[in-house]
Amino acid sequence: MSSDAPAATDPLEGIAPEPGVAKPDPILTIDGVKRSFGGITAVNVDHLEIQRGIITGLIGPNGAGKTTLFNLMTGFDTPDTGTWRFNGAPLSGVPAHLVARRGMVRTFQLTKALSRMTVMENMQLGATGQLGERFLPSLIPGLWRRQEREITARADELLARFKLDHMRDEYAGTLSGGQRKLLEMARALMVEPELVMLDEPMAGVNPALTQSLLGHIKGLRDDESRTVVFVEHDMDVVFDISDWVVCMAEGAIIAEGPPSSIGQNAAVIEAYLGATHGQAPARRRKQAGGTDQ
Amino acid sequence: MAAVTRLSLLVLLLVGALVAPAFAQDGERIRGQLTAEGEGVPDVTITVSLDGEPVGTGVSDAEGEWFVDLPGPATYEVTIDVDTLPEGVQLRNPDRTTLEIRVGEGATATALFALGEREEVGPILLQRIAQNTVNGLKFGLIIGMTAIGLSLIFGTTGLINFAHGDMVSMGAFIAFFFNAVLGLHLILSALIAVIVGAVIAGAIDRGIWHPLRRRRVGLISMLVVSIGLAFVIRHVILFYFGGSRRPYRDYTLQTGIELGPIRLQPVEMWVMGLSVVILIAVALMLTRTKLGKGMRAVADNRDLAESSGINVERVVLSVWILGGGLATIGGIFLGMIESVDYLMGFRLLLLMFAGVILGGLGTAYGAMLGSLLVGLVSELSTVWFSSQVKYVWALAVLIIILLVRPQGLLGQKERIG
């Protein structure tokens, strides 16, 4: 896999590869966020900026606090201390659903495809600002039918792009693990987010689907100019599609920089080799999550 | 289908354990309500006799209501045991301790004993606070004993066992069967009942919950199943023993002993003392023995316990057996200080819920602490408020704790995702 050529003018050109470094146009800025569970510090991030319009890979050994950081940023968990800003506006203490509406949408490590709803219903659910979702208007189909048609058309487009159109009317529970990941990503796009946070998008995905998933992630940046942060264990994938890589260990940011610099970073190598349960950043696929049936 | 067989076997076991109903109530009954100052007077014994032969005894409940089921239509003598009236409450006419009541076919007759004003003696408020504190501890210890099982079952399996209260009633009635029906001494009956109760609890786990866990049945379905089971147990008891309140044959009608401002019957002291001993024994078991450590490990983190070589299903079975045994003891103790009836466990269940949530769901010590507090709150409330609504305060505590600290006093915040 050859490294993808970065955009013609790399916005992070010349930024020093050190933890907590300031970036020219941060979409998300984190300050002093700490979260501990019964004495164990899961997350302890002094300062981190996520650059707008690029793909940032978040790596680190198991238990480094990546998913907890995702939970904290998206309002699914509350930190003990700390603040963070999204597009300059404070986001601390904002409940999860409002975080999503502000334009920061996340996916989950274990997919949350709603299995007893059809693929199309999953997609339609993602659209925000639906009049038919309000109690009284929902009783008068005339009020929302047109909007529903527009949403359905948009969903159909996305499903075609993600090659799920043939499954449109099937229950999401019948999808394979990889298809669920695709559906979850497509569904997240229905929210029209500025920042997409993908928690292990490749985990449990059959290799045949990996390339198409990667293509879709790059497409988010290149075709729709969205910002992407993703957690991934497979270093091939990380180095292939990231413009910038952040490495966490024991809750803290220990290194960040362009992919080329991270592989050689002494702190990263130590974190992986030193961590008892972790895997070295070797080029092997992580066997996690559901299997691909 | 194996589950069907198991289930039906279990039902047969429950139904068939007692060949014929020990008591059945149909039709004739004498009832009444004892009130003083507009409040129910509990724990008063009333005996109904026919031609001098006692045919039944009733004990008034928290609202002062009592009833006795009768063998048939006749004119009965109804006698109130004035010694069981609480301090300061007397018959308005001290000579009318016995009433003659005619009961027609299938009828329910009412016998009224008019009670006079409470005598205001001494520093009544402090005295009542002291007495109610002791009553609250007594009650709290019993709730705690039964709630440990509820909490540990939740901790190890994630199931809130809505049938736990009815396991308490079941235990009390097993002892009642041996004691009042077969005529064994209460201590012997209690020992047998604890073993039977524990075995039945174990059989319920093996016969119902274990197969359901293996089939990965969802939590909500399991809760509905536990409600169904509660229904079955409760009404099998109703079928065999009828709906009236009944005392055990031994240790009833004891005179209270004055200890400073407090008055306690010897049986109450024994119940409290034994409860403390049993709770300490359970705490030691949980901290010192391998099985106890296993229980706490599974309650703490099931997956981690499993991967570190603990046989989780065996631990769960032990938790059920322990919980069943403790529920039985709690039921018997409650029956000894009050009386037994088929709804006693269900009433207790709501207080157990309040106790375990107050203390922290899934923790054994939390269950003990929370239950003591619930006992104190409900008993102390009667110093200032009507005793008819004393459970309401305990349940209000439940709702308040959910608002301010849903993980309970000793619980920890759960991790999400």
Add this chain to the structure above:
Amino acid sequence: MGTVIFFDALRTAIGPTAAAYALLAVGLNMHFGYTGLLNFGQVGFMLVGAYGVAITVATFGGPLWLGVLVGIAGAVVLALILGIPTLRLRADYLAITTIAAAEILRFITRTSGSEPVTGGVFGLRQFAGGFYALNPIPPGSYLGPLSISHGRLWTMIVGWGLVAVFTLLLWALMRSPWGRIIRSIREDEDAARSLGKNVFYYKMQSLVLGGVIGAVGGAVFAVSLQTVQPDTFLPQVTFFAFAILILGGTATWIGPIIGALIFWFVIAGMQSALRRLSDAGQLPEFFGSQAVGATTLTFVGLLLMLLMIFRPQGMFGNKREMQLDVK
């Protein structure tokens, strides 16, 4: 005797009590079937609806329609009190709180302190006159061998009419985008949250709506019996409604109706048969009225367990949909 038992059973199955229970089950279907909320205290909402009517009319001399509104308003308040502390927590907290709240309400209505308002243990009567005064059906006996009085027929028509209205309402709601969010919450509320849906708000709407339907069921119940007593509102009522719902099929629009018909047909048939056998001396003598009641309730318990274990989708539920439950 078979025919007599059959007509006894049929009479109850289509009667106003069955309609009231069908309403309770429609409300539970909103909570449990569609949203996944475990309300073990539906009888509390029923009590509020019944006493709303009884207190307004019998105690304060207000009109019947006001009583129904009072009951509905009471149900909204109760849903808010129950929902605010528990809807952010695990499903079982709601179950515990609702069953406890229903019992609190029963304790409070029956204490002697509230006797001037609620009538205490004796309850209230004479509040349904306004309803029967509206009866357009000429006096007489109807439906042939069922010999149903014109008053009962009137309550049956209104009761089942309300069942139809609320069934239609739920049907319309559940096929709208609002219903889509409700179903997504039942499956995985975190997914709904991650897509910008205010899960708490929707759960609260569901709790209020289902509670209000339960309260209307309570009003129908009170009006048809023309009396309310606190000890009618025992926790077991909720579980009758659960049995009805699961029997007919959760999360289906017709489930509560089919369930109520079958449930009451079976229960009434069983009770009638046991009673008649007992009267004819064909049962052991201990099998008195209390034993008949106990047998019926044991049967309901077994029914709940067996349905939930072996046929959770009910008689008309979508088996395929149930099997997709991966958890």
